[in-house]
Structure formats: C-alpha cells, structure tokens
Amino acid sequence: MITAGARYVGVATDHVIESFRNDLWPGYKTGEGIEPDLLAQFPLLEDALRALGVAVWPMIEFEADDALASAAAAAARDPRVERVVICTPDKDLAQCVSGTRVVQLNRRTRVTFDEAGVVRKFGVLPESIPDYLALVGDSADGYPGLPGWGAKSSAAVLARYRHFEAIPEDWRTWGVNAASPAALAQTLAQERATAFLFRDLATLRTDIPLFDSVDRLQWEGPTDTFAEFSAQLKNVTPAN
Numbered sequence: 001m002i003t004a005g006a007r008y009v010g011v012a013t014d015h016v017i018e019s020f021r022n023d024l025w026p027g028y029k030t031g032e033g034i035e036p037d038l039l040a041q042f043p044l045l046e047d048a049l050r051a052l053g054v055a056v057w058p059m060i061e062f063e064a065d066d067a068l069a070s071a072a073a074a075a076a077r078d079p080r081v082e083r084v085v086i087c088t089p090d091k092d093l094a095q096c097v098s099g100t101r102v103v104q105l106n107r108r109t110r111v112t113f114d115e116a117g118v119v120r121k122f123g124v125l126p127e128s129i130p131d132y133l134a135l136v137g138d139s140a141d142g143y144p145g146l147p148g149w150g151a152k153s154s155a156a157v158l159a160r161y162r163h164f165e166a167i168p169e170d171w172r173t174w175g176v177n178a179a180s181p182a183a184l185a186q187t188l189a190q191e192r193a194t195a196f197l198f199r200d201l202a203t204l205r206t207d208i209p210l211f212d213s214v215d216r217l218q219w220e221g222p223t224d225t226f227a228e229f230s231a232q233l234k235n236v237t238p239a240n
Helices: 041-052 064-076 091-096 115-122 126-136 151-161 181-190 192-202 226-234
Strands: 010-014 055-059 084-087 102-106 111-113
Touching (some): 010 041, 041 226, 064 084, 064 091, 091 102, 091 126, 151 181, 181 192
Antiparallel strands (some): 102 111
16 A cells, blocks of 8 residues: 555554444354464554554454544545545445545455445445445344345335335335335334344444544654564564
8 A cells, every 4th residue: 555655544453353242242243263373463463564654553342444434534524635545345334435535445356436336336325334234234244134135125225215214114105126025114113123233233433533633644654663573573483
C-alpha cells in the first residue's frame, strides 16, 4: 500500500478473536480451530508495523472490523480527506461505503466497490447491509440468518424497504419479486427478535476513539527501531 502511494495508513488487528458479540450469540466465531502458529504471529505483526511507523489498532473488546469502521467514519468527517479506502474483502464492511468518497478495496481481486458497486454486488444500499446479513446469515461469523431468507429474496425486499422493521406484515402489499413471500413474512414475524439480534451482530461500531486527527495516520517512514527489529527477525529460526 505504501509502495503504491498511500501516505495515511492504519492497520487493525484482532488481538483476540472473541469480542462483545460472543456474549450476544453463543455461536459467534471464536478462536477455536485456529492454528497456534498463526495466532502467535499477530503480536509479531503488530510490533513490526509499529517499527515500520504504521498506526496499529489491536482490538480486544471489539473486532478489527469495528476499528476499520470507526477509522473510516472518523477520517470521513475530516473535510481535508478526499477519499477513504477500506482495504478488506469482508462483506460486512460494505455497510461503511458512502458514495465514491468511502470505498472498499478487495486487494486480493483488486476490485474497488463504491456505493453503486455495493448495490451491484448485494442488491441493496450500504445502509441495508446489516439487515441483509441478519436475514441471509454469515457463516464466517457464526450466525445462520432466518430460514427461507436467501440472498435474492432478501435483496429484493430490502431494496424497497431498506430495513426489515419497515417491511409490511401483509406480504401481499410488498410489491417485490420474492419467492414464497407468505412464508417469508411468517418467518420474519415469528423470528423478529432473532432478526434484531443478528442485525446487532452485523452492525459495526463506528464510535471507537482510535485517533484525534488523521494527521496521526501519516506515514513518515520507518522508526529508529526498525533496523534493529529487522535484524532480530533474521535471527528467528522457522519452526519445522
């Protein structure tokens, strides 16, 4: 990113895998099954970034995605900022996209999504992404969504009503092309509390105080400790 010209950079990490969301839903993702060798790399990564002179936000109570959402919101409030680029493939960050000023970059595919791109990909506006994920579920985060609510039906209904509490109870008034709308309406009525819970899980925090000015994110080159840190890495023996 820096080589490509980025000069204001921050990196969020999951210092621990669990967050406050695990208290809300017992099936939410945990660190179970993650290779210990992988987990052991995170403190080393954070130390390397700090030595490189990059701002680091290790998350404990919250998740790295919450930090990215909060950082994007804070940066977007600064009128000096022309564009905020959120670098992650995670679909829940699509809720943070705004117009062409706050965008999401999948660095694996080199595809950038602005607001129109989010609509093309998911069929809904960024503000509806938490509702969309609540209905269809997110297997990576460990919640299943509501029975019968697939991607196409959810997108069709939310494209018109944006949030599920605005969806009329009488499915005959929906005026959208959705499969088995009567069954969908019944499920939503019966699982309303669960839908709200899943939306809470999918909604990213944007109020975490990470920096008081985007000037704090300006990259001015490696710190004085970088050379020493790099030398220490050369002496590390890889595990077999």
